[in-house]
Amino acid sequence: MELSWLDFEFSGDAHGGGSFDAMAAAAPAQWPALQAEVQRVLDWAERRFGPAAPLEDGGEWDYALQGVREVSTPLEVRYSPGAAQLELHAGEADAPRITLSLTVSGSAAFCAALREAFALD
Numbered sequence: 001m002e003l004s005w006l007d008f009e010f011s012g013d014a015h016g017g018g019s020f021d022a023m024a025a026a027a028p029a030q031w032p033a034l035q036a037e038v039q040r041v042l043d044w045a046e047r048r049f050g051p052a053a054p055l056e057d058g059g060e061w062d063y064a065l066q067g068v069r070e071v072s073t074p075l076e077v078r079y080s081p082g083a084a085q086l087e088l089h090a091g092e093a094d095a096p097r098i099t100l101s102l103t104v105s106g107s108a109a110f111c112a113a114l115r116e117a118f119a120l121d
Helices: 031-049 108-118
Strands: 009-012 018-026 061-070 075-080 085-090 097-106
Touching: 018 031, 018 108, 031 061, 031 097, 031 108, 097 108
Parallel strands: none
Antiparallel strands: 009 018, 018 097, 061 097, 075 085
């Protein structure tokens, strides 16, 4: 399964397990695609390895998912010679975007299977 939104970085431990971290931001029109991709990864993990559970409690895999809704407002910035400051004038606010951060952690078997299933380096 190919991923279009999530670009995972891996941090490993001495036993072959570790964590995959990804962050992605989407405009409103793109939100359904990002949401579907995150759900695909988590659905795969639950189908293949059972419910998420803390690794320190014997779980095979776990995850952390966080989101931020951001509204960007462009600024017109002007330099005023001799005024010792910049002038800032707010423009129209852009449509909000959603940024998600996903960390998926697991055992060596989980990490190997996740790499294979999603063609991760």
